[in-house]
Amino acid sequence: MPEKRDVVVLGVGMTKFGRHPDKSLVDLFAEAFFEAFEESNIELKDIEALYFGNFVGEMTDGAANLAGFMADEIGLKGIPATRYEGACASSSVAFREAVRAVAAGYYDCVAVGGSERLASAGTAIGTRALATAVDGVYEITAGLTFPGVFALAARLYSKVYDIPLEKLREMMAYVSIKNHKYGAINPKAQFYGKYGDLKVEDVLNSRMICSPLTLFDCCPMTDGASAAIIASADFAKEVLDKEPVYVRGTGQASAGSLFRQKEELIKAIPRRKSSEMAFKEAGLTPKDIDFVEIHDCFTIAEIIALEAMGFFEYGKACSAAMEGITWVDGDLPVNPDGGLIGKGHPVGATGVSQIYTVVKILRGEYKHNPVKDAETAMTDTLGGDFGTLVNIILSVHRR
Amino acid sequence: MPEKRDVVVLGVGMTKFGRHPDKSLVDLFAEAFFEAFEESNIELKDIEALYFGNFVGEMTDGAANLAGFMADEIGLKGIPATRYEGACASSSVAFREAVRAVAAGYYDCVAVGGSERLASAGTAIGTRALATAVDGVYEITAGLTFPGVFALAARLYSKVYDIPLEKLREMMAYVSIKNHKYGAINPKAQFYGKYGDLKVEDVLNSRMICSPLTLFDCCPMTDGASAAIIASADFAKEVLDKEPVYVRGTGQASAGSLFRQKEELIKAIPRRKSSEMAFKEAGLTPKDIDFVEIHDCFTIAEIIALEAMGFFEYGKACSAAMEGITWVDGDLPVNPDGGLIGKGHPVGATGVSQIYTVVKILRGEYKHNPVKDAETAMTDTLGGDFGTLVNIILSVHRR
Numbered sequence: 001m002p003e004k005r006d007v008v009v010l011g012v013g014m015t016k017f018g019r020h021p022d023k024s025l026v027d028l029f030a031e032a033f034f035e036a037f038e039e040s041n042i043e044l045k046d047i048e049a050l051y052f053g054n055f056v057g058e059m060t061d062g063a064a065n066l067a068g069f070m071a072d073e074i075g076l077k078g079i080p081a082t083r084y085e086g087a088c089a090s091s092s093v094a095f096r097e098a099v100r101a102v103a104a105g106y107y108d109c110v111a112v113g114g115s116e117r118l119a120s121a122g123t124a125i126g127t128r129a130l131a132t133a134v135d136g137v138y139e140i141t142a143g144l145t146f147p148g149v150f151a152l153a154a155r156l157y158s159k160v161y162d163i164p165l166e167k168l169r170e171m172m173a174y175v176s177i178k179n180h181k182y183g184a185i186n187p188k189a190q191f192y193g194k195y196g197d198l199k200v201e202d203v204l205n206s207r208m209i210c211s212p213l214t215l216f217d218c219c220p221m222t223d224g225a226s227a228a229i230i231a232s233a234d235f236a237k238e239v240l241d242k243e244p245v246y247v248r249g250t251g252q253a254s255a256g257s258l259f260r261q262k263e264e265l266i267k268a269i270p271r272r273k274s275s276e277m278a279f280k281e282a283g284l285t286p287k288d289i290d291f292v293e294i295h296d297c298f299t300i301a302e303i304i305a306l307e308a309m310g311f312f313e314y315g316k317a318c319s320a321a322m323e324g325i326t327w328v329d330g331d332l333p334v335n336p337d338g339g340l341i342g343k344g345h346p347v348g349a350t351g352v353s354q355i356y357t358v359v360k361i362l363r364g365e366y367k368h369n370p371v372k373d374a375e376t377a378m379t380d381t382l383g384g385d386f387g388t389l390v391n392i393i394l395s396v397h398r399r
Numbered sequence: 400m401p402e403k404r405d406v407v408v409l410g411v412g413m414t415k416f417g418r419h420p421d422k423s424l425v426d427l428f429a430e431a432f433f434e435a436f437e438e439s440n441i442e443l444k445d446i447e448a449l450y451f452g453n454f455v456g457e458m459t460d461g462a463a464n465l466a467g468f469m470a471d472e473i474g475l476k477g478i479p480a481t482r483y484e485g486a487c488a489s490s491s492v493a494f495r496e497a498v499r500a501v502a503a504g505y506y507d508c509v510a511v512g513g514s515e516r517l518a519s520a521g522t523a524i525g526t527r528a529l530a531t532a533v534d535g536v537y538e539i540t541a542g543l544t545f546p547g548v549f550a551l552a553a554r555l556y557s558k559v560y561d562i563p564l565e566k567l568r569e570m571m572a573y574v575s576i577k578n579h580k581y582g583a584i585n586p587k588a589q590f591y592g593k594y595g596d597l598k599v600e601d602v603l604n605s606r607m608i609c610s611p612l613t614l615f616d617c618c619p620m621t622d623g624a625s626a627a628i629i630a631s632a633d634f635a636k637e638v639l640d641k642e643p644v645y646v647r648g649t650g651q652a653s654a655g656s657l658f659r660q661k662e663e664l665i666k667a668i669p670r671r672k673s674s675e676m677a678f679k680e681a682g683l684t685p686k687d688i689d690f691v692e693i694h695d696c697f698t699i700a701e702i703i704a705l706e707a708m709g710f711f712e713y714g715k716a717c718s719a720a721m722e723g724i725t726w727v728d729g730d731l732p733v734n735p736d737g738g739l740i741g742k743g744h745p746v747g748a749t750g751v752s753q754i755y756t757v758v759k760i761l762r763g764e765y766k767h768n769p770v771k772d773a774e775t776a777m778t779d780t781l782g783g784d785f786g787t788l789v790n791i792i793l794s795v796h797r798r
């Protein structure tokens with residue numbers, strides 16, 4: 001393969017996640033973008049292209065073909081601007097493609113990000129919109145929505161690994177407690193100041209959404225946006241007034257409909273492929289990762305992810321939160337920003353918001369919930385029921 | 400920039416364009432893909448990634464996050480599969496990104512294509528879906544739909560270039576006559592066997608859609624899919640049993656909302672930028688292009704495109720069809736497959752269907768409407784009201 005260049009993140013930004021009924025998708029993205037831009041120490045004209053993630057602007061705002069509008073709004077009239085849609089992984093796909101374009105030398109500096117309005121769309125439209133990420137022809141029409149997919153996964157997990165469902169529910173509750181606790185102290189989180197002291201009983205006894213998943217097992221509907229400026233390491237050297245964060249490896253994989261995955265659902269095979277791809281490119285292994293940002297759309301999802309990414313054997317991650325392993329003072333901190341459950345999940349913006357957290361922590365700027373001595377971290381974003389899967393590894397160390 | 404490799408098209412495929420109420424988006428894409436695959440002389444395992452374009456699957460079929468489902472359906476389970484959405488340019492963006500990934504050495508061989516179901520969605524849903532390609536917050540809500548955008552463009556063209564509207568309507572009618580004639584002889588076209596002998600009066604007197612545009616000034620709503628297999632020239636040398644078609648240059652640009660473009664609307668500035676980018680990369684000029692596939696969503700759109708791409712001065716392309724210049728025996732054949740007007744416009748599939756026509760003609764396999772001695776050709780795809788613009792130059796000659 002022709003030579004590739006090192007790529008770094010210059011700056012990151014995100015809106016507060018939550019409800020923003022008074023802001024359009026463009027307004028939200030512009031807010032996130034300018035936060036990233038301000039800390040990047042570049043000029044607007046340095047930015048050569050925009051990689052933009054959005055999941056269902058068509059359905060929530062009657063708005064597709066958004067990338068050009070975004071570029072125009074932030075003062076980058078006319079540049080190549082591309083919209084990526086891979087459900088919840090939309091901006092992660094955009095980020096990965098941006099990294100590869102810079103690494104290949106097509107650009108020295110580009111913007112990437114995502115924007116979504118699901119809270120403001122309301123529960124009915126939001127639920128219908130989210131369901132488009134699973135098979136639209138056979139599965140949605142059979143009544144499957146996202147809590148349904150992960151309720152099936154929890155029941156399958158219980159059965160295959162022979163863990164009584166009530167025991168599994170208790171272990172899942174600790175994932176909820178942890179992520180809500182971290183969300184409650186994250187000023188950018190949807191649940192900032194809320195649900196910081198949940199007890200196991202609070203989770204188990206909250207409203208049943210789709211058995212065995214209760215309300216506190218689920219992430220919320222969210223409005224929000226995220227952005228990052230990335231550049232070649234050589235370009236960064238000229239402008240950056242702080243230590244760069246390197247993109248060390250990326251991976252991407254896919255799956256077909258749920259009914260084609262069958263028992264593989266809890267093995268998350270695309271995630272295994274994708275994370276192995278990222279580790280290989282980075283020249284690293286799970287042991288080298290100091291903390292992870294994981295796609296915890298539901299508590300069970302965090303458990304399944306940790307196994308597929310190689311941090312635990314299959315069937316063994318369920319007790320990780322209960323045992324303290326995945327808390328910030330544990331061996332493998334997971335979702336120090338609260339994850340989707342505590343921070344919120346503006347679908348197309350979620351992937352790059354994970355990058356935001358990783359960059360802030362690696363730079364030592366995440367004062368409210370730092371991860372001690374963290375030098376290398378990994379993100380994981382899941383689109384649909386494994387239709388799109390992306391992993392990204394970032395580090396303060398150049399390869 | 401690090402070295403880039405030559406990229407070629409191995410094979411192309413497309414469904415018949417028209418109405419396919421009995422086929423899903425996945426069914427349609429699979430049909431187009433296997434036509435492309437069959438003529439590529441490769442094995443499925445050679446295909447390393449899928450670049451897929453779709454515009455509004457969410458709205459027509461309740462289906463987003465489609466790329467993984469597409470990959471799974473055609474036997475490519477698990478490969479990186481990415482959905483691109485740039486309105487009518489969706490699969491052109493996908494094609495361009497695929498070319499760049501192969502040129503950079505990330506892959507040796509990938510699949511690209513698009514799929515859309517607008518005819519089967521019905522006029523109401525289809526019109527609402529199409530409107531999401533313009534500004535969803537300010538413009539759609541003001542009543543703007545696509546015929547409205549191009550009706551405005553026609554009136555602006557008439558005013559700025561001082562051409563009486565009735566005269567312009569007559570000149571536009573010749574674009575319709577030409578493209579319908581070529582669509583009527585194209586077995587893959589939606590209007591195969593229909594409207595092949597329109598007269599100027601037929602166009603002028605057909606139902607008024609949005610003054611001055613009548614029914615025959617407009618492209619139809621269409622279901623359909625398209626696909627291509629692309630590879631590095633070195634890979635192609637190993638497998639191809641015919642002369643390759645090289646991708647010589649690509650360009651992409653963007654614009655913001657219509658109200659920000661103002662008078663620039665008829666200058667199509669993003670198209671000028673994008674085509675200049677493609678020409679520069681190809682090392683060619685408009686004089687080197689033997690024929691073009693242009694985004695004639697409306698008759699006036701073909702005229703505006705020819706000017707912005709540099710084939711005519713601004714204000715001078717309006718008479719090209721009337722004078723015979725853009726017919727297959729003229730100096731610059733335009734849309735020998737019937738274009739969007741005669742062939743149909745399954746939005747996300749349109750861009751790669753242009754590639755289909757170009758490759759077939761350059762290979763001498765387009766027996767029903769050949770372009771004599773054609774060696775180099777160009778495509779042009781417009782997403783929305785210039786939000787996304789892509790141009791691609793293909794040639795039988797390696798650079």
